[in-house]
Amino acid sequence: MNKKEIARNAVKALKKEYPDALCSLDYKDPWQLLVATRLAAQCTDARVNLVTPALFERFPDAYSMAQADTAEVASLIHSCGFYRTKSQDLVEFSKTIVEKFDGKVPDTIEELTTLQGIGRKTANLIVGDIYGKPAVVVDTHCIRITRRLGLHEEKDQVKIEKILRELLPPEESNDFCHRLVLHGRAVCKAPKPKCEECCMQAFCKKKI
Secondary structure, three states: OOHHHHHHHHHHHHHHHOOOOOOOOOOOOHHHHHHHHHHOOOOOHHHHHHHHHHHHHHOOOHHHHHOOOHHHHHHHOHHHOOHHHHHHHHHHHHHHHHHHHOOOOOOOHHHHOOOOOOOHHHHHHHHHHOOOOOOOOOOHHHHHHHHHOOOOOOOOHHHHHHHHHHHOOOOOHHHHHHHHHHHHHHOOOOOOOOHHHOOOOOOOOOOO
16 A cells, blocks of 8 residues: 555545544634634643633734734733743734735735744644645644654654645645544554554554
């Protein structure tokens, strides 16, 4: 079985196991998802979802956040960790969105990665979930599971993204990455994967 066949089997198996491939962050518009995703770095999605309601009530859009005092933002996101850096990023990328993109979150990875604190992982999430474009969100679950499947032996996120874009059906790639997160949390855990419970054990290189 070659890598492309493994990838297609993985897509099929995970789709059956996790039919609802949804982002676990709560948001109402593109800017809110951008903010929530930035807060989720080194933090759980569950914690972010507890913090964002008050944050979005105080700063409901890029225009209000662009005018915000970083100390106030930091106080609202304190429990997410790295709050000083994150608060600066939220204010700065909101300023850029207002000044360079007329208040609208950009729809390309190239433009999104010009925003302060936004890397390719977040950019892919935005273009995939918001704008419906083929996307590959390379997070820790994606790296771990796709390596165990035998799809690559890389550690570099950009290289992994390129490899997966070539292997995955474009229309499936975004949902596939969401399903990897669910599978990584429930079954294919970092220290002790539950291989006997895995829907991909028949073709996973770790199991073979």
